[in-house]
Amino acid sequence: MNEGGAFPWHYDNPSRPNKRRLTMAVYLTDEWREEVGGEIVLWPFLGQPVKVQPSYNTVVLFKSDATLHKVLPVQSAVQCTRYCFTVWFDGFMTNTDEDQYLKVSHLQTSAIPLLRRSPLQRTLSRAVYEEEYRTALRDCFGDGSVAYKISLHEHNVRLAELLKNEKVRQFVDELKLYREDLCNTE
Numbered sequence: 741m742n743e744g745g746a747f748p749w750h751y752d753n754p755s756r757p758n759k760r761r762l763t764m765a766v767y768l769t770d771e772w773r774e775e776v777g778g779e780i781v782l783w784p785f786l787g788q789p790v791k792v793q794p795s796y797n798t799v800v801l802f803k804s805d806a807t808l809h810k811v812l813p814v815q816s817a818v819q820c821t822r823y824c825f826t827v828w829f830d831g832f833m834t835n836t837d838e839d840q841y842l843k844v845s846h847l848q849t850s851a852i853p854l855l856r857r858s859p860l861q862r863t864l865s866r867a868v869y870e871e872e873y874r875t876a877l878r879d880c881f882g883d884g885s886v887a888y889k890i891s892l893h894e895h896n897v898r899l900a901e902l903l904k905n906e907k908v909r910q911f912v913d914e915l916k917l918y919r920e921d922l923c924n925t926e
């Protein structure tokens with residue numbers, strides 16, 4: 741992935757033909773401490789991010805198709821190897837049409853509770869969190885690196901494609917406001 745072993749914001753199951761339903765990450769770093777870094781951050785759609793320390797015997801379980809997450813860079817100056825293994829559980833009913841295809845009827849306030857728990861959020865996530873996606877790419881790959889430039893370009897292209905649609909653009913603006921309001925009240 742990259743030298744620090746970090747991951748930018750992603751879903752473990754981004755779309756078909758992926759079958760992942762559940763992610764289980766098991767952390768086995770002995771004597772993990774804060775200056776090592778490498779925390780996993782889970783971000784429930786439109787909610788508050790949750791940072792989990794990858795300390796020995798910690799297990800994290802989440803929905804692979806509806807949990808945005810990233811892994812913070814490990815500080816290479818601190819001589820500590822990060823040990824982790826991940827198990828993905830596939831599902832038979834993963835990425836159904838209902839999970840996969842955003843409809844015009846989803847682009848309205850009343851659909852927000854559904855989007856917050858549904859894999860449908862994946863279509864809108866990079867637009868709602870466009871800046872956070874960019875920052876995480878830079879933190880993971882390093883400013884000026886080829887990998888950063890390529891991944892940033894890919895993000896920008898996919899974002900522009902999504903925002904071509906006027907209704908999507910308007911709804912994304914609404915979701916950004918909703919997200920801010922919720923962060924201030926939660």
Ligand SMILES: O=C(O)CCC(=O)C(=O)O
Pocket residue numbers: 747752765779780794809810811824826
């Ligand atoms: O290393 C971790 O904490 C999780 C890795 C991860 O997100 C992945 O493999 O998709």
Ligand SMILES: [Fe+2]
Pocket residue numbers: 747750751752809
């Ligand atoms: Fe992941």
